Amino acid sequence: MSENLLTIQDLKVYFDVKGGLLKRTVAHVKAVDGVNLEIKKGEILGLVGESGCGKTTVGRAILRLLEPTSGAVYFNGNDILNLHRSQLKPLRHDMQIVFQDPFSSLDPRSRIGEIIAEGLRVHGVKDADERRQRVLETLKLVGMNETHMRRFPHEFSGGQRQRIGIARALVLNPSFIVLDEPVSALDVSIQSQVLNLLKDLQKALNLTMLFIAHDMSVVEHVCDRVAVMYLGKVVEISSREELFRNPQHPYTQALMSAIPIPNPKIKRERIILQGDVPSPLNPPKACRFHTRCREAIAMCSEVDPILEDLGNHHFCSCHLRQPTN
Amino acid sequence: MTDEPMLKVENLRTYFFTRGGTVKAVDGVNFEVKRGQVLALVGESGCGKSMTALSIIQLVDKPGKIVEGTVIFDGENLLERNRSQMTEIRGKRISMIFQEPRSSLNPVIRVGKQLDEVLKLHYEDMDKHERRQRVIQLLKDVGIPDPERRANNYPHEMSGGMAQRVMIAMGIACEPELLIADEPTTALDVTIQAQVLDLIRKLRDEMQMAVIFITHDMGVVAEMADDVAVMYAGTIVEHAAVGSLFEEPMHPYTQGLIASIPILGEFKDRLEVIPGTVPSLIDMPPGCRFASRCKARVEHNLEKCLHEEPELLEVREGHQVRCWLYEENA
Structure with missing residues (x-):
């Protein structure tokens, strides 16, 4: 299970914002801003984040349902982004998508x-x-x-x-399916039926999936590896066990602590993030999370952290989390 | 502090008379809420939880009609009030927050002005200047930074979390005795949800409001509620204090509901499922409404469930359940 089915390199998707009398491009919304991901054959990779973090855009861009600004996507060795539309069609049957809203997508x-x-x-x-x-x-x-x-x-x-x-x-x-929030419109008792079905299909058909969701607890129950996105960038990626046992990025930690646990006896210390997610039209410089991060230091607003391996294939992009040794 | 309930709902029935038949959206609901207490109404889509709330404040639209029951609020039956008396009560003494903040706010009026209108309607003696100050104070109370500037925003200039805060500010503007919150955080991201839940708890503590909190999320219930009523197909199937409900859920539906939630940090290879779907509210089968999906019925080979509807009975102190399994315990 080590071979990559899909490799995404430095994917960027910018949307033009038109304005003024002549409708010229006045700004870009950097929906996805330099994402690198690898999806192995037969695995379910979870992509989580809050609304507007760019997770859906990643899913659509790798199927070329919208055109990325730059970057490369290799599917089974083919560079998808450089293929002409007619060359793309034979590949399409191999890559499919399931949408969020079962009421409007049929x-x-x-x-x-x-x-x-x-x-x-x-x-x-x-x-x-x-x-x-x-x-x-x-x-x-x-x-x-x-x-x-x-x-x-x-x-x-x-x-x-x-x-x-x-x-x-x-x-x-298909050998690969993008699932864009497939259960968020469903009631819990129904949601668990669909989640179990997805896992059965993965095993029966050796399917590879990109599972896009905002709900961390759903992701934990379905995915083999999980990537966390914030404002167009991946901030942390690791295996499921590792990420949920030992979340490293301050954003991931806050995200997890915000999920209400269905057990009134457990009282956790909750990290309440201040304010809202900044606008992707004008994201904070350097580390994009520094405006809401309770651990931020001066460096965080000056230098953009890179996604580094902390060991055990646990990648995190934060100045305060460095590889041991 | 009296122990008299702030609100007492008895045998409430709200039916919808449609061409396809009568939809029994709320079919005999009983509960009470005390001052300073949070009652969670929990259940899946179509179980009647929102309709129960709308019936309390009499905002049921045609073809819906409240056909039976009493809603005693502070000693008087609201269902006997006329329209103008209800208008007086709604917003001032009972207020409601809805799920979609953006569709509940008027898109072409600045939020400060919308708040001002609420105050103008209910406090005739307040002058313009006083109202403006109160608006700013309310926005500040719900945690909106820079309230003077934000009061001049239109709803579309605000994020979802921000707009929901404005809705809450509107809900508490007249310091209501009862606040009904219908899925107030469902449309929000989890980090914003955490902020809003915190806010509602704080306001409850400060103002000693009674709160009816409607949600489908058991996690939110565990965090917010003092008491929980679980609804299924128009009726309450279990009612207990929050600790008792989670520790020992008794109704097979509640048990299934709790077991089917994926819990963060507790990985399971397979999740529990409740087979099948909710029966149609138009031709409800005789007997227990959950019978067709109930594993316990099959295990215990209970024939009765298919023919006779159980009653909501107290089987332990403060713990009521509507299920034939506990017939002898009652």
């Missing part, structure tokens, strides 16, 4: 069978019987059956719709 006027088969049609499976067969197999994989094929999305609950979204991604037999 065409309300198509039957479930058609929704799932659409990808097959686009990718040249011409035989209707074969399409039907593949749709059926995929539905079974996500715990649904033949009777569901002729129904419309509105006839299903949120959890079932999310299963349909997953089936749509799986029908082309």
Whole structure:
């Protein structure tokens, strides 16, 4: 499990902000600003952070659902960002995405069978019987059956719709799936059903996944490795056990301490972050977290820390956390 | 300090009369809240928790109608008040905070002005200058930095957390005796949620408000509540003090709910699940509403659950549960 399926190098995605009379570009929103990530074959990598940190943008950029400003993304050895659109299409069936909102991501006027088969049609499976067969197999994989094929999305609950979204991604037999907040619109009792399903699929199909979420406790239960983002940058990345047992970056620590624990007996010391996340239009200089960090020193507002290995493949970008020895 | 409850809801039923049939959104709910106490109403989407709150302040829209019950607030039945009397009570003595701060604020009016309107409506003797000072003070109380400048902002110029603080400021502007908070932190990031929960707790302590806190998040419940009422398909299935509920959840639904939450720092390879989904509120099956999803019913081979609906009974001091499993204990 050591080979990388996906390698992201110095990925940057800037959005232009137009203004003035001539609608010239007056500023950039640096949604993603130099992200490096590797995803190994067969693993689930979690990407967590609060709204506006750029996690969704990373997910879309690596599938080229939006065009990155610079950087490189290697998928199975292919540099995806330099491929022409026509060269990209044969790769598309291998990389799929599941969206957050199961209510708006399914065409309300198509039957479930058609929704799932659409990808097959686009990718040249011409035989209707074969399409039907593949749709059926995929539905079974996500715990649904033949009777569901002729129904419309509105006839299903949120959890079932999310299963349909997953089936749509799986029908082309991809090796890699981006899951963008796949359970945050679901009730807890349903959420756990979908999380278990994802883990089963990972094992059964040897799938590689990028799991984007804001909920740390959900990420802990699904992912093998976890990357934490803040304002367009990855601030910490490590294996699940290591990150949750021994979080290092002050932001990760604050994020974890902010999660309410469903046990009234446990009273933790809570790190309450002051203020809001700064605007990515004008992020703080040097370490982007220094404006809200309770440990910040003078250096933090002058020099940008780099992501360093603290040992045991635990990477952290903070001046106050240096490798031992 | 009296032990009289601030609010007492008895046998509340709110039905929606639709073409497809009668939706029994709230179907016989009983509870009380004391001064300075936080009651959490917890449950999943569609269980009737928000509708219970809206029924209390009578903001149920058509085709919904409160068909039965009493809501005793400070000794008087609110359901017998007329419209103008309710307007007087709403905002001044009972106020409500909603989930989506941005859709509850008027987008074309500065937030300071919106707060001012609340004060103008309820405090006729306050002059313009006094109101302005009170607005600034309120914004300061809810932790908005630079309140003089922020009062002149429009809602879109504020972040979600900021806008929610303005909503809370509006909610407490008239120092209500009862505050109803409907998922006040669900749309916020966790670090901002922590700030807002802190704020609500502080205000409760300072003003001795009674609070009804509506949420689906058991973590938030554990942190905020004194008492918890768990709702399922329009009824309360379990009601207990927060410690007792988490230590020994009795209703199979509550047990499933607690077990299915991923807990930070307690990695499980597989999470517990509650099979199936909530039955339709239009044609509720006879018997216990949870029966079709209940593992305990199968284990104990209880036939009764499918035919007769259990009552909410006190099976231990202060711990009520609606389940046939505890029939003899009651």
